[in-house]
Amino acid sequence: MLGDLHCHTKLSDSSMGIDDLIVLAQKRGVETIAITDRDCQAGNIRAKIIGERKGITVIPGVELSAYDSKRDAYAEIICYLADSPDRLEGLCHRNVATRKRATQLMTLKVARLYPITAELVTKCATGSTAIFESHIMHALAECGLTDRLYGDLYRELFSRESDKNILVTAKYPEPAEIIEAIHEAGGIAVLAHPGTRDSFELLEELVPAGLDGVEVWHPDNTEEQTEKLLKFAKKHSLLTIGGTEFKGMYSSKPLCVGDICTPEAGVKALMSYKSKMKKKKAAEKKA
Secondary structure, three states: OOEEEEEOOOOOOOOOOHHHHHHHHHHHOOOEEEEOOEOOOOOHHHHHHHHHHHOOEEEEEEEEEEEEOOOOEEEEEEEEOOOOHHHHHHHHHHHHHHHHHHHHHHHHHHHHHOOOOHHHHHHHOOOOOOOOHHHHHHHHHHOOOOOOOOOHHHHHHHOOOOOOOOOOOOOOOOHHHHHHHHHHOOOEEEEOOHHHHOOHHHHHHHOOOOOOEEEEEOOOOOHHHHHHHHHHHHHOOOEEEEOOOEOHHHOOOOOOOOOOOEOHHHHHHHHHHHHHHHHHHHHHHHO
């Protein structure tokens, strides 16, 4: 029972809708997936229903945006299997509003540099809860200004090292605050892709803050990073999660659902984690 536990849909920053994503998983023989849209839980119920029809287990999740002010860097914490997901709705709405303010400014900036309109960017983001960098690049591609979503133009606009970048910093809650909110909702907190953001220092700091797991298997990881994360997880008794971070045509490299998966043992550990922790707490109380 391998599981691709990091999949996005059109509700956030993927080009593919829920129905097509689940059919794709079925055709690929991937029995378990997790829907982890950015700051959006709206697709979880629908995905579960469609998954049951297609014989696919869909684990509900959400990837929550965080801002690590100590290192002036973004981070994402995935919440899996929240008992009370409604408790995260306020946080999701605030994060979406923060992102909208930032991307509106970025859209205005890019429209001054290139002959695109804010209206076209908004059309490219139809179905999403917000505008993402991929939607801006989509609009540029529609106008024939680039033939690659993640080529030289992307680096010019969205790299901090570029003197032409249009970046606007969105100030999300601190990672430890996100973990606290996840636990209050009865969810499992997993640090997403620390290898891609070089978040190893942050990872160390989040263990005492109650982090439950870490994304070990990711398409952008090097073999050394994966091995380092596995050792770290074992040392600190963390769940080990993996997935493609599937985004359809908005993926930064050719990837299909199931290309990167969590091993069966990891999926089972995630599904049984909360009952295991309850037993552990009960045993500690008796002692």
